[in-house]
Amino acid sequence: xxxxxxILLTAGFWAATIRIVSPLIxxxxxxxxxxxxxxxxxxxxxxxxxxxxxxxxxxxxGGDLWTGVLFAACMGAVFGLxxxxxxxxxxxxxxxxxxxxxLFASSLSYFVYRMLLPDATTPPKIVPFQPIAVPWLxxxxxxxxxxxxxxxxxxxxxxxxxxxxxxxxxxxxxLAVRMSGExxxxxxxxGINVLAVRTGAVMVxxxxxxxxxxxxxxxxxxxxYFGMVNGRGWICVALVIFASWRPGRALLGALxxxxxxxxxxxxQQSAGAFIPYQFFLMLxxxxxxxxxxxxxxxxxxxxxxxxxxxxxxxx
Amino acid sequence: xxxPPVLEFRGVTKRFGTLTANDNVSLTLQQGEVxxxxxxxxxxxxTLMNILFGHYQADEGDILVDxxxxxxxxxxxxxxxxxxxxxxxxxxxxxxTVLENITLGTESLWSWRQDQAGSRRKLAAMISDYGLVVDxxxxxxxxxxxxxxxxxxxxxxxxxxxxxxxxxPTAVLTPQESERLFATLQSITAKGLAIIFISHxxxxxxxxxxxxxxxxxxxxxxxxxxxxxxxxxxxQLMVGRTVTRPKLSAIEPGELVLDISNVSTAGTGxxxxxxxxxxxxxxxxxxxxxxxxxxxxxxADILSGLRKDFSGNVQLNGQMLDAGNPRAIVASGVGRIPExxxxxxxxxxxxxxxxLISEDIxxxxxxxxxxxxxxxxxxxxxxxxxxxxxxxxxxPDAETKLLSGGNMQKLIxxxxxxxxxSFILANQPVRGLDEGAIAYVQEQLLEARKRGAAILLISExxxxxxxxxxxxAVMSHGMLSSALPTGERSIGEIGLMMAGHADQxxxxxxxxxxxSPANGH
Numbered sequence: 001x002x003x004x005x006x007i008l009l010t011a012g013f014w015a016a017t018i019r020i021v022s023p024l025i026x027x028x029x030x031x032x033x034x035x036x037x038x039x040x041x042x043x044x045x046x047x048x049x050x051x052x053x054x055x056x057x058x059x060x061x062g063g064d065l066w067t068g069v070l071f072a073a074c075m076g077a078v079f080g081l082x083x084x085x086x087x088x089x090x091x092x093x094x095x096x097x098x099x100x101x102x103l104f105a106s107s108l109s110y111f112v113y114r115m116l117l118p119d120a121t122t123p124p125k126i127v128p129f130q131p132i133a134v135p136w137l138x139x140x141x142x143x144x145x146x147x148x149x150x151x152x153x154x155x156x157x158x159x160x161x162x163x164x165x166x167x168x169x170x171x172x173x174x175l176a177v178r179m180s181g182e183x184x185x186x187x188x189x190x191g192i193n194v195l196a197v198r199t200g201a202v203m204v205x206x207x208x209x210x211x212x213x214x215x216x217x218x219x220x221x222x223x224x225y226f227g228m229v230n231g232r233g234w235i236c237v238a239l240v241i242f243a244s245w246r247p248g249r250a251l252l253g254a255l256x257x258x259x260x261x262x263x264x265x266x267x268q269q270s271a272g273a274f275i276p277y278q279f280f281l282m283l284x285x286x287x288x289x290x291x292x293x294x295x296x297x298x299x300x301x302x303x304x305x306x307x308x309x310x311x312x313x314x315x
Numbered sequence: 316x317x318x319p320p321v322l323e324f325r326g327v328t329k330r331f332g333t334l335t336a337n338d339n340v341s342l343t344l345q346q347g348e349v350x351x352x353x354x355x356x357x358x359x360x361x362t363l364m365n366i367l368f369g370h371y372q373a374d375e376g377d378i379l380v381d382x383x384x385x386x387x388x389x390x391x392x393x394x395x396x397x398x399x400x401x402x403x404x405x406x407x408x409x410x411x412t413v414l415e416n417i418t419l420g421t422e423s424l425w426s427w428r429q430d431q432a433g434s435r436r437k438l439a440a441m442i443s444d445y446g447l448v449v450d451x452x453x454x455x456x457x458x459x460x461x462x463x464x465x466x467x468x469x470x471x472x473x474x475x476x477x478x479x480x481x482x483x484p485t486a487v488l489t490p491q492e493s494e495r496l497f498a499t500l501q502s503i504t505a506k507g508l509a510i511i512f513i514s515h516x517x518x519x520x521x522x523x524x525x526x527x528x529x530x531x532x533x534x535x536x537x538x539x540x541x542x543x544x545x546x547x548x549x550x551q552l553m554v555g556r557t558v559t560r561p562k563l564s565a566i567e568p569g570e571l572v573l574d575i576s577n578v579s580t581a582g583t584g585x586x587x588x589x590x591x592x593x594x595x596x597x598x599x600x601x602x603x604x605x606x607x608x609x610x611x612x613x614x615a616d617i618l619s620g621l622r623k624d625f626s627g628n629v630q631l632n633g634q635m636l637d638a639g640n641p642r643a644i645v646a647s648g649v650g651r652i653p654e655x656x657x658x659x660x661x662x663x664x665x666x667x668x669x670x671l672i673s674e675d676i677x678x679x680x681x682x683x684x685x686x687x688x689x690x691x692x693x694x695x696x697x698x699x700x701x702x703x704x705x706x707x708x709x710x711p712d713a714e715t716k717l718l719s720g721g722n723m724q725k726l727i728x729x730x731x732x733x734x735x736x737s738f739i740l741a742n743q744p745v746r747g748l749d750e751g752a753i754a755y756v757q758e759q760l761l762e763a764r765k766r767g768a769a770i771l772l773i774s775e776x777x778x779x780x781x782x783x784x785x786x787x788a789v790m791s792h793g794m795l796s797s798a799l800p801t802g803e804r805s806i807g808e809i810g811l812m813m814a815g816h817a818d819q820x821x822x823x824x825x826x827x828x829x830x831s832p833a834n835g836h
Contacts, residue, residue, distance in 0.1 A: 172422040172429055175411075179419050182408030188370075189406040190420030190470075191391035300410055311370075 007266045014146030016265070019220055021258035022157040023048070026212030027236035028243065028250045029164050030076075030205040035240055036168060037201035038181035038304040039087055042098025044209050045233030046105025047079045051210025053109035056217035056224045057116065059126045069153070069214055076210025079105050080203040088198045091308035102233070110226055123223040129153050153211075153219040158251075160208075165247040177201050181302035184309035194309050209233070235288065242292055244299040256291065260284035319382055321346050321509050322367075322398075322478050327376035329362055329533075336362040338534040339376070344478065349500060349510045351524035351541070353517070353553055355749045356720070359533040360513045361403065364480050368400045369393045380478070394420075399471020403482040405463050409456035413449055414438065417470045434473075441472055445502055460606065461492040468499070479503065480511045485519055489606055490777070490810035497523050515553070517546050531555050558750045561758045563783060564765075569597030571633075572769035573738050578617065578627035584793070586610050588617075588625065591795045593788060595738065595769035600760065601798050602784035603773045604809050610793035611773045612654065615742045618771070619651045620644040632737060645674050650736030650763075652727055654743045654773070660727045661715050668697035668711035671730050704729035705755070721752030728759050739763055742773045757783060777806050791815045 007013050027048055034041040041047075055072030059065055079101060086097040117124065129151035138148040168174040176197050179187045184194040212232075217224045235257060243250035264280040320343035329337040336359045344350050354360045365371045367378055372388035379385065386392040393400075407416050418434045438451055447465040455463060464484060471479055481500075485493040500510055500523060514520050520527055520541075527544060529537045529552040537552045551557060573595040580587045588610050595601050605611055616622040617629065623639025630636065637643035645651070653659040661670045672681055672693045681693040697711035706725045708718060718726065724744065731739065741760060745753040760770055760783070774780050780787055781801060788798035789812040796812055804812075 170428060172419075172426055173424045175415055175419050175429070176424060179408050179411065179415075182410050183406060185402075185404075186406035186408050186416065187419065188390060189368075189400065189402065191394045192420045192424070303409060 007263055007270070009142070011142045011145035013262050013266060014142060015149070016262040017255065017258045018146055018150055018154060020261050021254045022154045022219070023212040023215045023232055024236060024239065024254040024258060025157040025161065025251060026208050026215060027233060028239040028254055029160060029247060030208030030212065031236050031240045032243065032245055032247060032250055033164065033168075033177070033205035033208065034080075034202050035305055036181045036245055036302060037177045037198045037205075038184065038302055038307060038309075039084070039198055039202050040094045040098060040237075040306055041080070041083055041101075041202060041205060041209075042095060042237065043079060043083045043101030043105060043206070044098075044236055045229055045231070046102035046109075047076050047206050047209040048213030048216075048229045048233050049106040049109045050075050050079055051213030052217045052228055053113055053213075053224055054210070055214030056126060057113070059218065060124060061116075065129055065218060068218060069211055072210045072214035073207040076213075077203040077207040079210075080206025081199070083206065084199040084202040087308070088195055088202065091310060094306055106229075113224060123225055125222045126218070128217075128222045129219040151219040153215050157215070161247050161251045168247065178302075180309075181304050184304055184307075188309075188311065195311070198309070209236075212236075238288055238292055241299060242288070242295050244295070245302060253291070257284055257288055260287050318346060320344055320379075321381060322511075323379040324363070324367075325377045325379065327363065327366060327373045327378065329359075329366055329371060329373050335533050337366065337373070338532070340530075340533070340535055342528055342535065342538070344509050344511060346509055347504050347507055348525040349504055349512055349523055351520040351527045352511055352513045352530060353515065353520055353527055353549060354530035355515055355553055356747050357749060358530045358553075360530055361482055362533075363530070364400065364482055364511070364513065367393065367480065368398060394474055394476075397475060397477035398480065399474060399476025399478065400480045401464065401467040401471060401482065401484060403484075403486065405467055407455045407463060407466060410454065412452050412454055413458070413466050414451040416455055416466060417451075417473050421474060438469065438473065441469060444506075445469075445472065445499060447472075447499060460487045460608075461489075461495070464488070464496070465499075468503075472503075476508070478509050478511070480513070482513045483515075484512070485514065485516065486775075487607065489813045490806060491814060493519065517549055517553075520549070521546065529553055554750045558754050560754050560782065561761050563600070563761065563785070566598040566765065568599045568785070569767060571596055572599075572631065573618075573771070574628070574630040576628045576630075578614075578625055578629060580613055580617075580622075580625045580793075586613050587793045588613050588795075589793045590627070591793075593771075593795060593798060595771060597737075597767045597769055598764055599786070600764055600770040600772055600784045602780035602787040602801070603771065603790050603795070604777060604780055604787055604813060605773075605775070605790035606813050607775055609790050609813075610795075611742070611790055613793070614790075614795075615654065615740060615773060618644075618649070618740050619653070620649075642674075648734075648737040650731035650734075650739040650768075652724075652731055652739070652741040652744045654746075656720065656723050656727065661723060663714075663716035665715060666712050667701070667706070667708055667715050667718075667726060668694050670715050670726060671697045671700055671711070674730055675734065700729040700733055701726075704732075704759075721748050721755075724748060724752060724756060728756065732759060732763060735766065735768075736763075737768055739768050739770045740773075741770060743775070744772070745774075745776075745779065777809060781806065789813055 027044060031041055031044055051072040054075040055068045058068035058071045083097060083101050086092045087094045131149050131151055134148040138144045168178060176187060176192050180194050180197045187194045187197065213229060216228055239250055239253045239257065242253040261284045264283050268277045268280045322344040324340050324342040327337055327340045340363060352360050362371065366373045369388055369390040369392060377384050380396040385396055414434065417438060418429065422429060435451060442448060447469050449462050449465050455466065484496060488496065504510060512524055524541045527539045527541055527549065528535055529549065531553060571594060575591060575593040578588055578591045586608060591614065603611055617625055617638065620639060620641035631647055634647065657663060676682060676688060677685060681696060682688050694711045701708065701711065704725045706729065707722050744756050748756065764770055772784055784801050786798040787801050787804065789796045789809055791813055792815055
C-alpha cells in the first residue's frame with residue numbers, strides 16, 4: 001500500500017499522467033462534440049490513427065510541427081465528413097459506419113505509411129514537440145514538473161477544454177449543436193439546417209480526434225508504430241458517457257483514467273514477480289468499467305443521439 | 316374596400332405518390348382574424364401548413380405573404396416572412412431551458428456570445444404582454460403540457476411572427492387549459508396578428524374563430540363566417556355525409572368481471588399508479604378520462620400483461636390475473652386494443668394473416684402438434700375475419716403497413732374480438748381515425764357490451780366518454796377517482812379533476828378524494 005502512496009508523491013507520476021491524458025482529452029472532446037450533435041462517431045479509433053500517421057508523416061517529409069498538427073486535423077475532418085455523409089445525409093447505422101470508418105482509416109494509414117516508407121526496418125524518427133518550462137511556475141515542487149514542464153500540445157489540450165465548454169454552452173452555434181442532439185425537429189423549425197450543423201460538428205469533432213492521435217507520434221513519442229493508438233479511441237467513447245457529455249467532467253474522467261494508467265506502469269515495476277504484469281495492464285480498464293457503472297446510471301443521454309433526421313418526412 | 320390579405324394560398328396542390336394531400340387549395344387570411352381550418356384526420360390540414368412553413372414543397376400553386384410570393388420549401392423564408400408555427404407535436408428540446416429553446420436561431424450562428432440579458436428582457440416583456448406565464452430558466456422537461464405550449468407560442472412571437480399557426484393546439488390540454496389558450500389567442504389578435512387555428516373539434520372552432528374553412532380530402536369544400544354557421548352544417552361539410560355516432564342503450568350490468576383493488580406501482584412519478592380501485596361488470600363500459608401521461612398507460616400495461624411489478628390485486632372473473640404473462644391473459648378472455656396501433660398493435664412489416672393469428676398461434680384451429688402452423692388454415696380464418704370486420708385490403712397476404720389507420724384498427728378489432736373476450740381493454744381506440752371508422756369501432760364496442768363483455772375505455776376525448784360509457788373515472792397523477800355514472804359529473808368538473816383537483820360535491824363514501832392512498836385498504 002505504501003508503494004502506491006510513494007508513487008502518488010513522485011513528480012514523475014504526475015508528469016506521466018498529464019502526458020497520457022493529452023490525447024485522451026482531444027479524443028474525448030472530439031467524440032463529445034459529435035455526440036452532442038446527435039452522432040455517435042465510432043470512427044474515432046481509426047481517425048486517431050490517421051492523425052498519428054499523417055501529422056508524423058508531414059513532419060518526416062520536411063514540414064514543421066504546427067503545420068503537421070494542422071494537417072492531421074484536416075485529415076481527421078475529411079474522415080469526419082465521410083462519416084457524416086453516411087450517417088447524417090444517408091441516415092445509415094452510426095454503429096456500423098463508425099466501425100467501418102475505423103477499419104478503413106487505420107488500414108489506410110498503415111498502407112500509406114508502408115507505401116511512402118517501403119524500406120524502413122526500424123521506424124524512422126522525427127524531432128517531436130519539446131517540453132517548455134514555464135518560468136517561475138515550473139520551479140514549484142511536484143506541480144512544477146507535472147504541469148508546467150510539458151509540451152505545447154499538452155498546454156493546448158488543457159486550454160481546449162474551457163474553449164469547447166464556452167462554445168457549446170455560451171454561443172449560438174453551440175446551442176444549435178446541442179439542440180441538434182436533443183431534438184433536430186426543433187432546430188429545423190427554427191430555420192436552421194440540421195444536416196449542416198451535424199456535418200460541421202462531426203467534422204470538427206473528428207479534427208480534434210486526429211490531433212489527439214497526432215499528439216502520440218509528435219509529442220509523446222517520435223515515431224509511428226502499427227497499433228499505436230491501442231484502444232485509446234474506445235476509451236474516449238466511454239469517457240464521454242462517464243462525463244455525461246460535459247467537457248469539464250470529460251477532463252476529470254480523462255485524468256482519472258490517465259492516473260490509473262500511470263500507476264499501472266509504476267506498479268508493474270514495483271510489484272515485481274508477485275503479480276503478473278497483465279493484471280496491472282488490465283487495471284485501468286476494470287476501473288473505468290466500474291466508474292462507468294456508477295456514473296452512467298444517472299446520465300442524461302442527448303435524446304436524439306443515434307436518431308437520424310430526415311427532412312420533410314412525416315413525423 | 317377591405318384591406319389586402321396578410322396571407323393568401325393560390326391553387327396549392329401537393330401529392331404524395333398517388334395520394335393528393337392538397338388539391339388546388341385557395342384561402343385568404345386577414346389581419347387580426349382567427350381563421351379556423353376544419354377537417355377530419357387525413358383531410359390535409361397539417362400538410363397544407365407544412366407547405367406554408369417550408370417543411371414540404373407544393374407541387375403547384377403559390378403562397379403570398381403581404382402580396383409577395385413566399386419562397387417554397389424554406390423554413391427560414393417562412394420565419395423571415397413573419398410566420399410562426401406551433402406544431403401538434405411540440406418541437407422543444409427537453410434537456411434545455413425555456414430561454415435556450417426560444418432563442419435558438421434568433422442570433423447569428425457565428426457571433427461569439429449570446430446576448431442573454433437582451434433576450435431575457437425581450438422575453439419578459441412578451442410574457443407580461445400576452446399573459447403567457449412561464450419561467451425562462453426552467454428545463455422544458457419539468458414543464459406541464461400547457462406550459463410547453465406557451466413556450467411554443469412564445470417561440471413564434473419572439474421571432475416577431477405576424478401570422479401564427481396552431482396545429483391541433485387543444486389535443487393535449489384539459490378543458491380549462493384550452494379556455495386559457497383561447498383567451499391568449501384573443502389578446503394576440505387584438506395586437507393585430509392573424510391566426511390559423513387547426514382542429515377537428517367543432518365546439519372549439521365555433522368558440523374561437525372568426526371564419527371557418529372546411530377541408531375534405533385535401534380540397535376546400537366551404538368557407539363560412541363563424542357567426543352564421545351551425546354545428547350540424549359544419550359536421551356535414553367536414554365528413555361529406557351524415558354520420559351518426561352510435562349511442563348507448565340501457566342494459567342492466569351483470570356479474571363482476573374485473574376487480575382492481577389497491578393497485579400501486581413503485582415510484583412517485585405522474586405515470587406511477589397510487590392505490591387504484593376499479594370494478595367492471597358485464598354489459599358495462601367504464602371510461603377513464605385524463606390527460607395523457609397520468610398513469611393510464613401503466614394501468615393498460617398491467618391489464619395487458621406487459622407489466623408485473625405492481626402491488627395490489629387484479630382479479631378477472633374471480634381468478635387472479637396472471638400478471639406479466641400476455642399469452643395467459645389473452646387466453647383467459649382479455650381482448651386488447653393498444654394505444655399505439657403502429658408500435659404495439661401490429662407488426663407493420665408482416666402480412667395481415669400473420670398479424671391476425673399473432674395472439675393465438677397455438678390454437679388448435681391453426682396449429683398442429685403444438686408448433687406447426689398451417690398456413691392454409693390460418694389464411695382461411697383470416698379471410699373470414701377480414702370479411703366479418705370489413706378490413707379493406709387485397710387479401711390475407713397483403714402487407715399490414717399498407718393499411719390505412721382505420722383498416723389497421725379494424726384488423727386489431729378482428730383479432731381482439733374474434734374469440735369473444737369477457738373483458739376488453741380499449742386504449743384510445745378511435746384516435747386518429749376518420750368519422751366513418753370511429754362510428755364502426757364504437758359500434759363494435761357496443762356490440763361486445765350487448766353480448767356481455769366488460770369494457771374499459773381509456774380516452775382523452777371527453778365527448779367520446781360522455782356518449783359511450785356507463786360510468787367514468789378520472790385519472791390524474793397516477794390516482795384514479797371513483798367511477799360515477801356518466802352524467803353525474805359535468806365536463807367542467809371532469810376537466811378540473813384531470814388537472815389534479817380533488818373530486819368535490821359527490822359523496823361516494825371513502826372515495827370522495829382522488830383515490831388518495833389514505834383511503835386505501
